[in-house]
Amino acid sequence: MSKMALSEKLTSYTVLLAVGILLGAPFLYMISIALASDATTVQSAFTFLPGEWVWENFIKVFTNNNLGLYLKNSLIITSWTIVGSVFSASFVAYGFARLKAPGSGVLFLVLLSTMMIPGEITMIPQFILFRKLGWVNTFYPLIVPSFFAGAFNVFLIRQFVMAIPRSLDEAAKIDGMGHLGIYSKIILPMTYPILAAIAIFSFSWNWGNFMGPLIYINDSAKMPLALGVQLISTVSGGQMPPWNIVMVASLFLTIPMILIYLIGQRFVYEANISGGSSAIK
Amino acid sequence: MRNKEGAWFYFFISPWLAGFALLTLGPILFSIYMSFTDWDLFQTPHFIGFDNYQQLLTEDPIFWKSVFNTFYYALIAVPLGMAISLWIAYYLNKKLKGITFFRVLFYLPSVVPVVASSLLFIHLFAPSAGLINKTLQVFGIIGPAWLLDANWVKPALIIMSLWGVGGGIVLLLAGMKGIPAEFYEAAAIDGASSKQAFFRITFPMLTPVIFFNLVTGIIGALQTFAQVFIVTEGGPDNASQMIVPYLFQNAFRFYKMGYASSIAWVLFIIILALTLVVFRSSALWVHYEEGKNA
Numbered sequence: 001m002s003k004m005a006l007s008e009k010l011t012s013y014t015v016l017l018a019v020g021i022l023l024g025a026p027f028l029y030m031i032s033i034a035l036a037s038d039a040t041t042v043q044s045a046f047t048f049l050p051g052e053w054v055w056e057n058f059i060k061v062f063t064n065n066n067l068g069l070y071l072k073n074s075l076i077i078t079s080w081t082i083v084g085s086v087f088s089a090s091f092v093a094y095g096f097a098r099l100k101a102p103g104s105g106v107l108f109l110v111l112l113s114t115m116m117i118p119g120e121i122t123m124i125p126q127f128i129l130f131r132k133l134g135w136v137n138t139f140y141p142l143i144v145p146s147f148f149a150g151a152f153n154v155f156l157i158r159q160f161v162m163a164i165p166r167s168l169d170e171a172a173k174i175d176g177m178g179h180l181g182i183y184s185k186i187i188l189p190m191t192y193p194i195l196a197a198i199a200i201f202s203f204s205w206n207w208g209n210f211m212g213p214l215i216y217i218n219d220s221a222k223m224p225l226a227l228g229v230q231l232i233s234t235v236s237g238g239q240m241p242p243w244n245i246v247m248v249a250s251l252f253l254t255i256p257m258i259l260i261y262l263i264g265q266r267f268v269y270e271a272n273i274s275g276g277s278s279a280i281k
Numbered sequence: 282m283r284n285k286e287g288a289w290f291y292f293f294i295s296p297w298l299a300g301f302a303l304l305t306l307g308p309i310l311f312s313i314y315m316s317f318t319d320w321d322l323f324q325t326p327h328f329i330g331f332d333n334y335q336q337l338l339t340e341d342p343i344f345w346k347s348v349f350n351t352f353y354y355a356l357i358a359v360p361l362g363m364a365i366s367l368w369i370a371y372y373l374n375k376k377l378k379g380i381t382f383f384r385v386l387f388y389l390p391s392v393v394p395v396v397a398s399s400l401l402f403i404h405l406f407a408p409s410a411g412l413i414n415k416t417l418q419v420f421g422i423i424g425p426a427w428l429l430d431a432n433w434v435k436p437a438l439i440i441m442s443l444w445g446v447g448g449g450i451v452l453l454l455a456g457m458k459g460i461p462a463e464f465y466e467a468a469a470i471d472g473a474s475s476k477q478a479f480f481r482i483t484f485p486m487l488t489p490v491i492f493f494n495l496v497t498g499i500i501g502a503l504q505t506f507a508q509v510f511i512v513t514e515g516g517p518d519n520a521s522q523m524i525v526p527y528l529f530q531n532a533f534r535f536y537k538m539g540y541a542s543s544i545a546w547v548l549f550i551i552i553l554a555l556t557l558v559v560f561r562s563s564a565l566w567v568h569y570e571e572g573k574n575a
Contacts, residue, residue: 004375008475015372016383023390026444029412030328030401044410088296095293099286111297114305118504118524118552120545123309124315124532128322148300179289208394210507215533226396233400244402250397259390262385 030254034058034247041244054244061248069221070228077142077224078206084146085153085202086195092149093157096181098169114151127215141216142209142224146202153198157245158192161187200264207256225253298382312441313317316542326539344544346517347522353430353435354523355502355555358442363494367487370453371479374448384454391448399511403442404429406512426515433522438508438521449494485568496559502554524548543549 003010025048032050033041034057040046059068064086096108130141163185172182188195213227218229233241290373291298316333320326337344373384390398405412406427414424425433460483468478506525515522515530524544532541 004377009377011373012377014374016377016380017324019372020383020386023387023444023447025412025561026390026398026401026405029405030397030413033404044407045406046410048412048415086293092294092297095290099290099293101287104290107294107298114301116553117309118500118545118549120504120528120548121312121542122305122308124538124542124545125311126304127532128311129303129308130540132334136521145300145304147296148304149297151297154297179293183293203394208396210394210396210510211529214407214510219440226394227402233511246400250400254393254397258389261388263526 017053024161029251030247033091033244036244038242038244039270041242042240044240044243057248061245061252064250065232065242065245066220066228067225067252068248070223070225073139073222074207074226074268075169075222076219078203079137080125080139081146081206082199082202084143085150088147089153089198090151090157090191090195090263091183092154094160094179096154097158097161098166098182098187099179111151111154115155123211123215130216137219138216139222142206146206151253152166152199156198157191157194159195160191164190176267196238203260204257225249230249263269283382285342295441298303312542312545315539316546318539320539323517323535327537333540334547335375337403337543338549343519344527346519347524347527349501350519350521351505351523354438354442354505355499358439359495359498359502361439362443362446362489363449363498365549366449366453366494367484369446370450371455371572373450373481373569374454374457375526380553384450387447390446393445393506396433396511398444399508402437402444406437421560427515430519433560438505438512439510441512442502452490452494453487456487460486483518488567490561490570492559492563494515499551499555499559524551 029046029048029051032048033046035050035053035055036046036057037052037054038054096104096111126141126145130136133140135141135144168186169182172186177185208226209224210226210230213224216228217223220228223231229246232249233243233246235241293406298360315326315327316332317331318326369387373380373387404410406414408414408424408426411424411427413427417424418508427433427437456545464482468482473481504525505523506529508525509521509526510529513521519523527549528544528548530543531537531544
């Protein structure tokens with residue numbers, strides 16, 4: 001590209017800076033509230049930039065508000081959903097990518113069409129089913145569905161597997177490997193970039209998921225962080241919620257997402273660009 | 282041999298097949314059935330025909346209000362967000378020092394969990410003490426009461442959604458990278474300004490990405506839940522009530538499972554219809570490269 005004119009540079013930086021301030025300001029306000037004292041909180045006298053530095057809030061949220069427990073619950077739930085969605089989807093994707101059977105084409109179309117069904121339709125019957133199983137106030141309704149292979153994930157991995165040359169499968173077959181061996185020893189290791197991407201998607205979705213826990217978990221000891229934070233913000237009896245503590249908890253909810261994005265963007269990016277080419281090597 | 286492969290196929294897809302039967306197909310059928318009953322989760326359901334749908338469509342002003350609010354929100358927030366993300370992407374695509382910093386910064390709000398951003402925006406929109414009205418005050422403007430004002434609560438939710446515009450920018454930037462440099466070189470030789478190049482080359486070449494963002498964005502916005510549930514609880518006076526929070530309220534607060542199921546099916550029809558309209562309109566404005574016509 002040719003060299004940019006000074007005026008063009010100037011406008012560009014002005015626009016970027018202005019947008020940066022608008023999009024960055026809520027983050028600063030969040031931190032400012034998180035560091036405010038209880039006195040400031042009661043008066044809602046928050047400032048844009050942190051005026052006080054009450055770091056005790058970050059300890060109080062653990063001692064007074066169960067944050068440790070919420071974090072632990074979130075970690076358990078998200079870990080299991082990642083394991084479940086990655087393994088079940090890759091297993092199913094191998095079937096759709098490599099094996100043919102009467103009805104396999106139709107079933108793939110059925111799989112694709114399930115992506116069009118909004119979750120609101122299946123939500124109520126699923127609640128009734130899980131309630132019958134006695135799973136209300138347990139992690140099961142939040143974890144178990146991920147072990148049944150999400151359609152979108154299956155589709156992504158299948159596209160990836162299709163790009164892996166079948167000659168590798170054939171060679172393994174000659175060496176006496178069965179389908180389970182080919183899946184676990186040949187295909188699974190080669191699909192690692194797309195599996196990492198799916199793990200990241202799965203983390204993002206489940207870490208922040210609010211509606212699921214809201215439906216199934218009433219017991220505060222079982223709540224994941226996303227619901228726990230909201231619980232802290234709803235105080236009964238006309239009292240003011242401890243907003244400084246709420247924002248500390250919100251930061252704990254947000255920071256892992258930012259870290260995962262910073263670490264994970266490389267994987268997601270690689271998964272996109274290397275879709276088939278690197279798998280051939 | 283053939284049969285054996287078939288058996289293996291069903292073995293491998295069995296997790297999905299079981300999930301499809303138990304968590305998708307079964308629930309769909311059950312949901313259709315429930316929508317024709319008065320089931321309240323505790324008593325035996327009675328078959329009541331189309332009563333739920335009739336009540337919903339003809340005797341429930343709150344439902345219509347929530348449909349209107351949902352459309353208002355989706356049809357303004359999504360196109361507006363896309364216009365802004367396109368505008369920002371134009372600048373983020375320039376080769377400038379520190380551009381990576383801006384790319385990361387602009388994307389960050391879109392990874393914030395909706396619970397955290399909802400709780401934060403309660404404060405940003407606070408009538409007198411909130412950051413937004415305090416900032417407006419600096420410019421001599423007395424801001425509205427936002428979340429407490431029936432006229433301003435929907436714009437407030439739209440503004441909140443705009444904080445996440447960065448989410449759509451990634452695909453736009455990737456699309457911009459895919460436009461061959463020769464196009465711009467040829468345009469420059471013909472004396473096109475950078476603005477002309479943007480509207481004659483960049484924008485038409487990006488329409489497939491914009492189309493994708495529009496479809497997924499509208500579908501997502503029609504299903505808005507947490508923002509409304511946490512920030513406004515549908516108020517004031519149902520001015521921000523939307524379809525999914527209303528469905529949730531009926532199902533899990535009033536246990537009107539039959540009625541809530543009928544709301545779910547009306548929502549499904551709305552999503553389907555709106556998606557079809559957008560798809561139909563795409564022939565008019567989405568540009569596909571020759572030979573790639575989809």
